[in-house]
Amino acid sequence: MAKTSKAAPRRTASAGKAKPSAAKSAMDVVKLARDPARPHIFDYIREICADFTELHGDRLVNDDRALVCGFAQIGPRKVLLCGHNKGATVEENMAANFGMANPDGYRKAMRLMALAEKFRLPVVTFVDTPGAYPGREAEERGQAEAIAKSIEFMGALKTPVVCVITGEGGSGGALAVAVGDRILMLENAVYSVISPEGCAGILWRDGAKAPEAAAALKITAPDLKKLGVVDSIIPEPAGGAQKNPKAAAAAVKKAVLAALAELDGIAPADFPALRYGKFSAMGRFA
Amino acid sequence: MSWYVKPETPAKIPPAKALWEICPRCRAYVPRKEWKDNGSICPRCNYHGRLKARERAELLSDAGTFKEMFREVSYSDHLSFRDASGPYVEKVEAAIGKTGETESILTGSAAMGGIPVALGAMDFAFMGGSLGTGTGERIARLCEFAMEERRPLVICSASGGARMQEGILSLMQMAKTAAAVRRVKDAGLPYISVLTDPTTGGVSASFAMLGDINITEPRTLIGFAGRRVIENTIRQKLPADFQTAEYLLDHGFADSIVERRELKAFIVKMLHYFGF
Numbered sequence A: 001m002a003k004t005s006k007a008a009p010r011r012t013a014s015a016g017k018a019k020p021s022a023a024k025s026a027m028d029v030v031k032l033a034r035d036p037a038r039p040h041i042f043d044y045i046r047e048i049c050a051d052f053t054e055l056h057g058d059r060l061v062n063d064d065r066a067l068v069c070g071f072a073q074i075g076p077r078k079v080l081l082c083g084h085n086k087g088a089t090v091e092e093n094m095a096a097n098f099g100m101a102n103p104d105g106y107r108k109a110m111r112l113m114a115l116a117e118k119f120r121l122p123v124v125t126f127v128d129t130p131g132a133y134p135g136r137e138a139e140e141r142g143q144a145e146a147i148a149k150s151i152e153f154m155g156a157l158k159t160p161v162v163c164v165i166t167g168e169g170g171s172g173g174a175l176a177v178a179v180g181d182r183i184l185m186l187e188n189a190v191y192s193v194i195s196p197e198g199c200a201g202i203l204w205r206d207g208a209k210a211p212e213a214a215a216a217l218k219i220t221a222p223d224l225k226k227l228g229v230v231d232s233i234i235p236e237p238a239g240g241a242q243k244n245p246k247a248a249a250a251a252v253k254k255a256v257l258a259a260l261a262e263l264d265g266i267a268p269a270d271f272p273a274l275r276y277g278k279f280s281a282m283g284r285f286a
Numbered sequence B: 001m002s003w004y005v006k007p008e009t010p011a012k013i014p015p016a017k018a019l020w021e022i023c024p025r026c027r028a029y030v031p032r033k034e035w036k037d038n039g040s041i042c043p044r045c046n047y048h049g050r051l052k053a054r055e056r057a058e059l060l061s062d063a064g065t066f067k068e069m070f071r072e073v074s075y076s077d078h079l080s081f082r083d084a085s086g087p088y089v090e091k092v093e094a095a096i097g098k099t100g101e102t103e104s105i106l107t108g109s110a111a112m113g114g115i116p117v118a119l120g121a122m123d124f125a126f127m128g129g130s131l132g133t134g135t136g137e138r139i140a141r142l143c144e145f146a147m148e149e150r151r152p153l154v155i156c157s158a159s160g161g162a163r164m165q166e167g168i169l170s171l172m173q174m175a176k177t178a179a180a181v182r183r184v185k186d187a188g189l190p191y192i193s194v195l196t197d198p199t200t201g202g203v204s205a206s207f208a209m210l211g212d213i214n215i216t217e218p219r220t221l222i223g224f225a226g227r228r229v230i231e232n233t234i235r236q237k238l239p240a241d242f243q244t245a246e247y248l249l250d251h252g253f254a255d256s257i258v259e260r261r262e263l264k265a266f267i268v269k270m271l272h273y274f275g276f
């Protein structure tokens, strides 16, 4: 008892002193990525899109507010834009399940992606979700099938796809709209197979060990770039995107347009094989 | 009658555990040999017990035709991951020692009713059947093999989901395997997915749900989110049959529930319909 209480504060104090303010821990980044003040999908749309025409519904049961889709004008480009919506007010949070999509959301996105493909429009997705919604209706309506189908469907799209991880990239619910030719990631976003809290609960048997899990999972932009999962990192204004949403949105716009330009000239029919090559290389060992 | 139910005795470890299987559902004591000879199905209540990958492969293949492939593809510790109880490498090596498998899916060639197929079977005993980079790579290679030899693809899943010790790269295996099975289907070949107990998380949300035909066994657990996570989110108790094979069939996400004894014949019949 005496031993642990002696050792613990010393460790914390020295860690606090030794760490320069520039070196954020993985958990610090998680907190930034989840900051409610961070720009939301409609903030980005307002700053980036000269026009955004939202289209609703999966033509089956619902219009999922957690995933917003519509045609958009970004600079000189006409695209389909799909993005998670966490909501900016309490009412919106509730309506959008804090950005946790139901099967209806993924099915709406697929319906509109097919339309984009038909008219040769690129697809741009903004990812910011704690994960797919864990609910009874979600399971009844086939959450697993919807995510599986969306992942498969995006992989096979014969049109350019650019994905931006803007905040929280939460597991399958994020990947369901993040299968693209270019994966961009904001500097303070995270992207993970499981939440640090969930991982800590299982592997550390203690949710409070989330900071350790966050570090071990390697979920920050620089780590993901090293692992080959992310193509480029979009720098954020000093202090994070929430300090200067306009500047953050401008950086996102620039990066999206650059990524789309890189994909110009690729024959639509070639995209599925290129995407398969990209994703099948992830985690491959010699 | 070769099985019996111990009346009222609280679950103590039976003295001769090696000789008996206790049915998790009806608590019948079944001689281990009889349990195995019966396909790990309880003779009393028809509970379908979990099979090892090799048992599953043998169950579906014509006798002596299963030949393992891609055994050299194993796990990879890209993250140098360690948690409270030690490094990932130690855990996965322990799983290899325990199961004799080198990844959570066994892949190979086989004949089913005389039809050459590409066959995969996951092993839940191997780290909960989790989807790691090695698992994804084996599935991708199995798909390529199916396409090269114009064989139907049959994959039996059994998994708790992605392997978190391989971090984001395990998540990416969902995209890799979904694209791989899509290529098989686009090549005009059938993909039969057999969802076995349990198939959840990132595996149900990728290749397992993408079969041309999705079949399962009675009372198999299939779902995306865990029951407890959902109950904590919606603050409601869920129905007893929630996320069972029967529940999936009722909601339109399984083509058929097939008894284990009929499974091979069912798949072969489907392949006959598809012209094989």
Ligand SMILES: [Zn+2]
Residues within 6 Å of the ligand: B023, B024, B025, B026, B027, B028, B042, B043, B044, B045, B046, B047
């Ligand atoms: Zn039984």
